[in-house]
Amino acid sequence: MRPEDRNTDPRRRPSTHQFRIQMGNPFTVFLILRTGYREPYPVLVSLFLDYEQVPFALDGRRGLLHYLEIPPDVDMEIPLEVPVKGAGRHDLFIIVFPEPDAHPTDPQKRLPPSFVAGGRRTVICVESCAEPARSLPQAMTAPKADVHRLNVLAFPLLPGHDGPPQRRLLLVTTVEKGEALEVELWARNPGARPRDYVVLPLMDFGQTTFADAPLLHLHLPPHSELFIPGRIPLPREEGVHELQFITIFDPYRDLERVSDPFVNANLRSAIVVAGPRSDNAEDGGAE
Template identity: 35%
Template sequence: MMMHRLRFRLQIFFFTLLYVYGLAGCTQTNGLTPPATTRQPAATEQPASVIRDVVVHSSLSSQVDIRPFPAGISGERGLGYVRAEDRTLPVTQRPQNDEFRLVATNNFNPWLILLNNTASPKTFLITTILDYRQVPFTLDGKPSLLQLVEVPAHKEMNIPFSLDSLTPGRHDVQVVGFEDPFNMTLDMNYRSDIHGNVISRRTAVVVGDTQTPARTLDVLSNASIPNTKGPVNLDVMFLRRSVGHTEPISPLRRALVYTDTVLLGQPYPLQIVVSRLSEKAPQPDAVRAVVPFLDYHQITLDGKDVLAVRLEPSTEAVVNADLMLPKERGVHQFQAIYLDNPYANMLQDTQTSPFVMGSIRAALVVK
């Protein structure tokens, strides 16, 4: 609980106008395998064939701007957006980027900012969520669903980004960076990272003169139940339920799924707990949207590509689903991103966070 609250405060502190940072912290190990190497393979070394729909940016165009990490910014890594005309302004003088309005065009063309303030290069697998669906986008002139980029140590990278042909209305956009995406380790130090090695930030893109949301999400009717605060409490938790069992697993008996084994061709009996811990939350209730990924591709759970649940403070909702894994033996990465209050107007609703969070990244081994 304290770690969760500390994480939220740190992220608020480290976000300055256009950056959101996630600080990694792990405390557990079970000795399953040797710890992962501290060096991330370079983008040019990554076996892109193990993940579909990936463009590897082994070289960058002259439009990409790499500059020293900006002074006055704290944190290890981050992601944000900036308008082309504002790139030369100091960070503290740039206008808001919670919302972009498109009048003369329906193409969203900011510059994507990736930050790395560590002593080693960082590799990110970038994807884009438009109205809670994963969509292709263009990065440095190359279109793809997933794009692999390496950010040098202590650098800020500005890359041309494009999401074209948006329809009139209000769109929610999240660009997501999965750090160290090819790490297949089963080491608990890595798998129990509560931030999931994710950097992401949401923004709204309004096309034309209408504010009507481009998509209406079905809010699940699962009745929220009191959160009795077991030994482990996270916003989004993955549990393995017994086959045929549908009742919520008691918080006192919960064991989070960090790694697990699945027989080839067999469904994985999953229970997802979506929780709202704060007893003094500023909002009486909130809709939390959870987008699931398997091997960095959006999937459906319980027939839905996004799980949206309405939660009051100190309550949680439980979703049961049978997760089907690929018919390929080996490690598969299962993770979700989540945010509160889809389509919120963050220029007016200052209580809604611009951050997009990541769950733990579980390793499911198909045998």
């Protein structure tokens, strides 16, 4: 919400699909948050500018991630500010991660729609919107696979296992400290229209790399499927860590023409980093 529209009836406020600012000015708005829960609901709020997670100020406090508890039956209106550098069209989105302190290791509690993260996109034009402010890597194009069912945007799979992909979903896995996390990313388009979208890997709600890249640019023709193998760096700390992949449709396009103006992360996986096992443990116990 624009600051000047704060006292305007929500039904009469102008669209927030696009903003124009002058070079050197920050992007300043009010973030509106609400929840249908009857108790305060904990969330983490993050902001991505041109598909990179960046620090921003929320209610005057600057940080990469902001922890909030949304009160019940209240619309929170929080001032938000982020610097925007360089002329051109900038893609920006804010995403909210629910229950960041919840770390269940029961696979059933990890199935969607548990812990679905979501947010809204907007476009910021600095001086002009003629050219994107960032060049994306060339899109990886999926081969036609004659698939007609089961829509999948970006689901991590356990590699090296037999069976169909839906039985290999990475819900919970244990990795020894110091090892690499091997993942296979699964994307599928059963529809009749092509899809173009960006995938961002996150570990513990912070942007990380998958297959040595901080983002993937995917193009899925109709009835196609893609499997992408890669590694994800592991945190050094032992314990349960959170892995997610955010998907954003039609990068650097007018939001009135995109497939979906929202962003989402439908699956949050538990990655248990454990200390190295002792020789006794590997042999089944002491003699």
